[in-house]
Amino acid sequence: MKYLHTLVLLFFCVFTNAQNQEHIYDISVNGNIIGELTVSKLIEGPTTTYKLNSKSVISLLGKTTISTSFIGVFKNNVLQSSIYISQKNNKAYDSSTITEKNGVYTILRKGKKSIVSKPIKYVTCLLYFEKPVVTEPYFDVLEAVFSPITMVDQNNYLFIDSSNNEKTTYNYLNGALQQGKTKHTLYDFTFTLRK
Secondary structure: HHHHHHHHHHHHHHHHHHEEEEEEEEEEEEEEEEEEEEEEEEOOOOEEEEEEEEEEEEEEOOOOOEEEEEEEEEEOOEEEEEEEEEEEEOOEEEEEEEEEEEEEEEEEOOOEEEOHHHHHHHHHHHHHHHOOOOOOOEEEEEOOEEOOOEEEEEEEEEEEEEOOOEEEEEEEEOEEEEEEEEEEEOHHHHHHHEE
């Protein structure tokens, strides 16, 4: 009985130390829903894991299915590693792998390697779970660039991707991301929190 009590207590401690959040967003283009995005944040002690998965069907000169997946691991609020994969019609389309060793990040994308030698704390995946820190640039794991984010008003923020000048507006309500709007070269797309 004492063993069972200890086991239950241990399980309770582990369970209460892990915190998980998950949100689902509808992805739309020109007002038409084309897919969904699921985002999650799992906190286990000093480690936080972010996961993003999306699937969309776009009808431009025929149907194209685009899916993406992302896993980013942070320790003490600093990025440790990430993997981003996108597929087009179930075939690999783009990817990025980031690993950290002794404070230096190695980024691999499409056979090319780049290095970042300063701590990466603010990554765009955080924007799904908290309002941005406007005094810090945010890192895009695919493009491997730091980009500015500015406050438009109390609930709206503008992120401008330094690699392609693409603009995304983030709208928050009570600190939770409600909607994002991205102006793309060919089309504008929106992701809206599902009620």
